[in-house]
Amino acid sequence: MADQHLSPLEMRLAELSAFIDVPAAPPLASAVADRLRAEAGLRPSWRWPLPSVGRGTALAVAATLLLVSAVAAIGIALGGLRLIFNPESLPPLPSIPNQPGIGQQTTLDAARSSVGFVLRVPTVSALGEPDQVYVMEPPAGGAVTLVYGARPGYPLQPDRMYGLVLTQFRADIQAENFEKLIMEGVRITHTNVHGLPAYWVAGGEHFFFYRDATGQIVNTTLRLVGDTLIWEEDGVTHRVEGAPSLQAAIAVAESLEPAPSGE
Amino acid sequence: MYGWQEVEGRPLTDAELIEAARGGDVSAYEELVRRYQDLAYRTAFLVVRDAEEARDAAQEGFLSAHRALGRFRVGADFRPWLLRIVANAARNRRRSATRRAALALRAGRDPASGDAAPSPEAALLAAEQRATLMAAINSLREDDQLVIGLRWFAELGEAEMAEVLGRPRGTVKSRLSRAMARLREVLERLEEDLSDG
Incomplete structure (x- = not known):
């Protein structure tokens, strides 16, 4: 921290650091190791009481697994996202590129400028630039959908017209909740993206809509047909659809970088 | 339990510990946690401003990082990668917290005890x-x-x-x-x- 170029204020802050009242770190190493050994079915080395780490996440996953077989539509929350399980049949909907429900087609640069969050794009080399970009508002802050055609490793499937779709929208706004309807037979895998809780929703039909502040469904037109990775980061919910595997979806997710300015 | 700290008289590098942890050696990861727990906890505390929330966030971050070790890029710096995961865990808790305490000064004497006592x-x-x-x-x-x-x-x-x-x-x-x-x-x-x- 010693730096001969520090300003007087910076020197005062550096000096203040030693006086800040931060509690001493607890013995995390043994607690983490015991948790890992317990998860691996090994005997813990010794006894630090496990705190409530991941309690919410664990409950959400447990609830997810239980609710898959529920008779009525029931939801759980993931950040601003809610997963809804509904055993009833849904009418077929056309595929994404023909749907008005994803907004107006625009350019990446215009989308970057128009939304109220940092738009990010995948940097995996196989994808390159998106073929189509859509923006939609509401929700407040906007939603952006990037559509990629067939790419190496991301082939077109018989039931869809794109290789991969990435959607981003603000989802930490309480007035508007996005919801995901999931049919029976969907498999949900708990995973993580850069350490953040994430869900891989695979193996069934599901579609997407959002509610306004009054709870009314205002749009149910966006049909999604690919296996989907969902996670929330910095208040923005992300969905990667159409990746051929969970590993490929995570590779896309963890490659996201802020969209460069086209100026 | 501390066998991972040294080999041939030198501490193991982060990369060596990560490689062992990827292979399922919990003790290797325990040593990594020991190296970074103070920084991870302090970072989490600055985000959430609550001792218990910071402890849970730091531990959650270490557990998440362990699950993600397979995707850690070989040769990359472990510390910023870990801090990002810990901070994500802390930010999730910060978002749901009802209140955060103000930063405060430590009570007691000047910790710079090595200096000559001021007037x-x-x-x-x-x-x-x-x-x-x-x-x-x-x-x-x-x-x-x-x-x-x-x-x-x-x-x-x-x-x-x-x-x-x-x-x-x-x-x-x-x-x-x-x-x-x-x-x-x-x-x-x-x-x-x-x-x-």
């Missing part, structure tokens, strides 16, 4: 200046407090702050610059008020 008057003046600076920091908006805290109280560099905040490095640099300007302004006002009073 009572000088010690009192220094304490007053620290209290004023602390008050100025706590009067800033939370985003400014966080970026200043990460820089000066967790002693993170710009690249690590960018990882922790999930923002480009340039954005973090400008945010810190603006936060420092606002702090300077508030501090000058407070000190003028004190001298007038």
Whole structure:
């Protein structure tokens, strides 16, 4: 921290650091190791009481697994996202590129400028630039959908017209909740993206809509047909659809970088 | 249980420990946690401002990082990668927290005990200046407090702050610059008020 170029204020802050009242770190190493050994079915080395780490996440996953077989539509929350399980049949909907429900087609640069969050794009080399970009508002802050055609490793499937779709929208706004309807037979895998809780929703039909502040469904037109990775980061919910595997979806997710300015 | 700390008289590198942990050796990962638990906890505390939440966030971060070890890029720096995961866990808790405590000064004597003892008057003046600076920091908006805290109280560099905040490095640099300007302004006002009073 010693730096001969520090300003007087910076020197005062550096000096203040030693006086800040931060509690001493607890013995995390043994607690983490015991948790890992317990998860691996090994005997813990010794006894630090496990705190409530991941309690919410664990409950959400447990609830997810239980609710898959529920008779009525029931939801759980993931950040601003809610997963809804509904055993009833849904009418077929056309595929994404023909749907008005994803907004107006625009350019990446215009989308970057128009939304109220940092738009990010995948940097995996196989994808390159998106073929189509859509923006939609509401929700407040906007939603952006990037559509990629067939790419190496991301082939077109018989039931869809794109290789991969990435959607981003603000989802930490309480007035508007996005919801995901999931049919029976969907498999949900708990995973993580850069350490953040994430869900891989695979193996069934599901579609997407959002509610306004009054709870009314205002749009149910966006049909999604690919296996989907969902996670929330910095208040923005992300969905990667159409990746051929969970590993490929995570590779896309963890490659996201802020969209460069086209100026 | 500490067999992973040294080989041939030298501590194992992070990369060696990561490789062993990827192979399922929990003791290797335990050593990694031991190396970074203080920094991870301090970073989490600066985000959530609550001792128990910080402990849970740091532990959750370490567990998440362990699950993600298979995707850690070989040769990359473990510390910023880990800090990003811990900070994500802390930010999730910060978002749902009902309140956060203000940063406070440690009670008791000057921790710089190696220095020659200052006169009572000088010690009192220094304490007053620290209290004023602390008050100025706590009067800033939370985003400014966080970026200043990460820089000066967790002693993170710009690249690590960018990882922790999930923002480009340039954005973090400008945010810190603006936060420092606002702090300077508030501090000058407070000190003028004190001298007038």
